[in-house]
Amino acid sequence: MNGIDTGFGVWNPIAWTLLFAGALVIAWVFRVLGRSDYKRGSEQTKAFLSGNEEPEPEKLHVRGDHLYWGLVDGLAGYYRRIRAVHTGVLSDYVAWFVGVLGVVLIILALVR
Amino acid sequence: MNALTTHAPILIIATPLLGAFAAPLIGKLGWTVRTAFAGAIAALTGCFAGLLAATLYTGGGAPIVYVLGGRLPLPSGLAAPIRIMLEVDGLSAFMALITALVAVVAVLYSVSYWKERSGGALYDSLLFLLIAGVFGLVLTGDMFNFFVFLEITSVAACGLIGFRTWRKRSSEAAFKVMALYTLSGLFVLLAVGLLYGQYGGLNIAYLATNLGGTMVDRVALALLIAGLAMKAGAVPMHMWAPEAYGEAPAPVSMVLVANSQASLYALFRVLFTLYGQSLSAAAVGWILIVLALLTIFVGVTMALVQKDLKRLIAFGAVSQIGYMLLAVGVGFAVLATRPDFGLTAITGGIFHMINDVACIGLLFLAAGAAIRASGSRDLHSMGGLAHSLKGTTVLFAVGAFALAGVPPFNGFASKLLIYESTFQLSPVLAVIAVLASIVLLAVFVRAFQAVFLGPRLIARPEPVPWPMVASMVVLAAVVIGFGLFPGFFIDKIVTPAANALWSGQGDYIRAVMGG
Amino acid sequence: MMHIGNLPFIVAMLLVILGLYALLFKRNLIKMVIGVSLVETGVNLFLVTLGYRAEGIAPIYTHAPTAVSQVLPTPQALTLTSIVIGLATTALLLSFAVLVYRHYGTLDVTKIKELRG
Amino acid sequence: MKRAVLAAVFLFVAAFLLLAAAQMRPFGSPASALMDDYFLANAQAEVAANNVVTAVVFDYRGFDTLGEATVLFAAVVGVLAVFRKLREDER
Numbered sequence: 147m148n149g150i151d152t153g154f155g156v157w158n159p160i161a162w163t164l165l166f167a168g169a170l171v172i173a174w175v176f177r178v179l180g181r182s183d184y185k186r187g188s189e190q191t192k193a194f195l196s197g198n199e200e201p202e203p204e205k206l207h208v209r210g211d212h213l214y215w216g217l218v219d220g221l222a223g224y225y226r227r228i229r230a231v232h233t234g235v236l237s238d239y240v241a242w243f244v245g246v247l248g249v250v251l252i253i254l255a256l257v258r
Numbered sequence: 259m260n261a262l263t264t265h266a267p268i269l270i271i272a273t274p275l276l277g278a279f280a281a282p283l284i285g286k287l288g289w290t291v292r293t294a295f296a297g298a299i300a301a302l303t304g305c306f307a308g309l310l311a312a313t314l315y316t317g318g319g320a321p322i323v324y325v326l327g328g329r330l331p332l333p334s335g336l337a338a339p340i341r342i343m344l345e346v347d348g349l350s351a352f353m354a355l356i357t358a359l360v361a362v363v364a365v366l367y368s369v370s371y372w373k374e375r376s377g378g379a380l381y382d383s384l385l386f387l388l389i390a391g392v393f394g395l396v397l398t399g400d401m402f403n404f405f406v407f408l409e410i411t412s413v414a415a416c417g418l419i420g421f422r423t424w425r426k427r428s429s430e431a432a433f434k435v436m437a438l439y440t441l442s443g444l445f446v447l448l449a450v451g452l453l454y455g456q457y458g459g460l461n462i463a464y465l466a467t468n469l470g471g472t473m474v475d476r477v478a479l480a481l482l483i484a485g486l487a488m489k490a491g492a493v494p495m496h497m498w499a500p501e502a503y504g505e506a507p508a509p510v511s512m513v514l515v516a517n518s519q520a521s522l523y524a525l526f527r528v529l530f531t532l533y534g535q536s537l538s539a540a541a542v543g544w545i546l547i548v549l550a551l552l553t554i555f556v557g558v559t560m561a562l563v564q565k566d567l568k569r570l571i572a573f574g575a576v577s578q579i580g581y582m583l584l585a586v587g588v589g590f591a592v593l594a595t596r597p598d599f600g601l602t603a604i605t606g607g608i609f610h611m612i613n614d615v616a617c618i619g620l621l622f623l624a625a626g627a628a629i630r631a632s633g634s635r636d637l638h639s640m641g642g643l644a645h646s647l648k649g650t651t652v653l654f655a656v657g658a659f660a661l662a663g664v665p666p667f668n669g670f671a672s673k674l675l676i677y678e679s680t681f682q683l684s685p686v687l688a689v690i691a692v693l694a695s696i697v698l699l700a701v702f703v704r705a706f707q708a709v710f711l712g713p714r715l716i717a718r719p720e721p722v723p724w725p726m727v728a729s730m731v732v733l734a735a736v737v738i739g740f741g742l743f744p745g746f747f748i749d750k751i752v753t754p755a756a757n758a759l760w761s762g763q764g765d766y767i768r769a770v771m772g773g
Numbered sequence: 774m775m776h777i778g779n780l781p782f783i784v785a786m787l788l789v790i791l792g793l794y795a796l797l798f799k800r801n802l803i804k805m806v807i808g809v810s811l812v813e814t815g816v817n818l819f820l821v822t823l824g825y826r827a828e829g830i831a832p833i834y835t836h837a838p839t840a841v842s843q844v845l846p847t848p849q850a851l852t853l854t855s856i857v858i859g860l861a862t863t864a865l866l867l868s869f870a871v872l873v874y875r876h877y878g879t880l881d882v883t884k885i886k887e888l889r890g
Numbered sequence: 891m892k893r894a895v896l897a898a899v900f901l902f903v904a905a906f907l908l909l910a911a912a913q914m915r916p917f918g919s920p921a922s923a924l925m926d927d928y929f930l931a932n933a934q935a936e937v938a939a940n941n942v943v944t945a946v947v948f949d950y951r952g953f954d955t956l957g958e959a960t961v962l963f964a965a966v967v968g969v970l971a972v973f974r975k976l977r978e979d980e981r
Contacts, residue, residue: 228559384968387967413862437805448789451816832930854951
């Protein structure tokens with residue numbers, strides 16, 4: 147009743163959630179059993195940057211457009227083309243509409 | 259009570275229409291009265307939608323026909339319906355429930371979102387017109403009437419997109435979207451004209467009994483597919499969608515997603531109910547599948563590189579339309595030949611509709627709160643909002659995970675059905691769908707990191723008023739509830755809708771034409 | 774009556790095509806609105822031609838001769854509705870064009886593209 | 891190049907629309923007029939209207955007319971919203 151049977155597999159979210167919660171509890175237990183000589187706010191928690199001063203947190207923050215730059219850079223060719231397609235010009239939007247209409251017309255005319 | 263049940267289909271449309279017509283007058287009485295009125299109208303509409311759905315489900319799923327201005331669908335001795343009628347089957351009722359959810363949440367959110375702005379009464383009026391239009395789209399059983407409601411939604415939606423007239427980009431988006439909506443509506447009307455010319459009728463059930471596979475029918479189908487797919491936002495006709503969703507006020511973006519889904523519903527209605535077996539289902543199914551794959555792929559990859567928060571979510575919304583198209587396209591391609599997975603695919607696609615509107619709506623609303631708080635929508639200059647907007651942060655995370663299909667949220671349940679059934683037709687489809695979901699998770703991790711994590715970049719963000727939080731909590735409850743109990747909801751509301759598409763053509767026609 | 778075949782349908786479609794041409798190849802926003810209007814006019818004309826019945830008269834009974842066929846009333850009703858809808862959408866489109874001009878200072882559609890990429 | 895492809899696709903779609911128009915049932919002879927003949931035969935008796943188009947617009951398809959008025963209302967509200975007076979902080 148509660149899960150789904152797709153005919154090829156089964157998905158029961160309640161069982162999954164219970165398992166996940168169990169895993170979280172185990173992780174939490176491990177965390178609690180951690181080292182007792184760790185002190186918050188002391189020299190231990192400071193980042194070590196080869197002896198350099200730690201920059202301000204505002205400067206360390208990875209901003210939105212810096213995330214995944216590697217992936218985007220790897221796909222630069224694709225992105226150059228696909229962004230060129232999004233011209234922002236209304237006539238082009240209408241052209242795409244007419245183009246799709248043409249393709250659908252061909253397919254429907256040819257298929258019996 | 260009995261009269262209410264009988265007239266529920268028209269009351270669903272009439273109540274928001276009353277709200278729309280009265281809003282400019284009520285607006286003169288001040289903010290409190292206006293808000294109370296809007297809330298009452300939204301709540302009443304939601305009740306009627308629930309009543310209609312309950313009537314349908316307890317009645318065994320047989321379509322409910324409501325004839326406007328008459329008692330019987332057919333006047334005695336005539337084989338053609340003459341009056342406009344609303345026809346509600348499992349799918350219509352399902353879409354009405356989605357729209358009701360969206361309507362209630364949008365009105366609740368708008369209460370404080372729009373308090374300090376000019377033209378609040380006009381905003382309420384347009385919002386109710388849009389809601390009434392979407393209800394009309396999903397309930398009507400008449401092709402020309404469908405066109406009329408299409409135009410109501412177009413005009414109201416564009417009025418709302420361009421509502422913040424001081425924004426340069428809003429005016430641009432409003433003009434472009436209006437031109438495209440009008441064009442798609444006119445092509446739908448042209449197709450309706452072709453069908454009327456051939457068969458002398460406008461009723462969907464009547465046309466479905468007569469349709470053949472002639473050239474004119476095919477051209478009409480092509481016009482309907484292209485026009486409705488554009489309004490739904492399928493790639494490569496999706497370019498208006500990020501502009502519309504991105505530039506509209508946050509609650510309107512959510513209603514616009516429901517509007518796109520109503521177009522998608524109409525596309526499915528045309529394919530399954532109007533044309534059904536009279537055309538080569540495999541070819542049309544593959545048209546949908548190709549459009550869907552393009553939509554999924556381009557949607558997520560474009561979302562990855564957006565710098566504007568609303569526009570990023572909007573591209574995510576475009577990609578989700580692809581999942582529904584994919585699932586139902588697979589279902590249509592194997593219509594009546596492979597019941598072992600065709601029905602599962604359609605079930606997944608239909609279930610994904612309500613999941614999508616809940617997740618995307620939640621994301622739009624949370625983004626609206628974040629933008630309102632920080633005064634910026636540029637991912638580069640936002641950050642650290644989690645320090646002050648704790649509730650919004652959690653809600654955004656819930657929406658993002660659910661949309662990306664992370665268990666145990668609802669997006670996973672419907673996407674699992676889609677993956678497993680499309681895999682049966684071609685493993686490539688499932689692989690692309692899974693990969694796109696992973697990229698989508700990356701997209702929202704980026705958005706979440708940029709907006710909410712990190713040091714406080716904004717000193718004193720505006721707090722989020724309680725009605726906005728409450729509306730987001732409602733959507734989050736839907737997300738989690740549908741995620742934890744998918745079997746229950748599929749059994750109760752999704753299966754009747756999927757059956758209406760898969761095997762409901764005969765029932766739909768018989769409800770009007772008898773026999 | 775001269776035999777004209779399906780010429781009225783074709784002429785209506787030609788108007789639709791003309792409007793589509795304006796939308797595709799014209800750069801001025803007002804001309805694009807005119808293009809939308811042309812498509813609309815073509816569709817309306819198409820609808821109203823659907824109702825014609827050979828040798829028929831207007832479907833009005835006042836002083837109508839008996840035993841003469843009348844043209845179909847529904848397409849005329851649909852066209853009336855569709856004309857008013859067209860008027861409403863054109864009005865809104867033009868007011869958005871005014872708004873766009875205020876913000877951008879131009880009506881050239883290729884220059885109104887802040888929302889791209 | 892782009893323009894040439896566009897022109898070709900445009901001409902192709904145009905040809906299809908014209909083909910559909912040419913292939914429709916002949917002009918002047920509606921294929922099936924069950925609904926319209928019902929209106930012509932019964933409008934006077936049922937609606938008491940001598941003008942059948944009026945009967946269709948305001949009675950048989952009155953819901954469309956309501957929708958039409960709604961579109962008009964929506965457009966008016968939209969135009970009012972576009973040209974409304976903005977608050978100081980919104981300009």
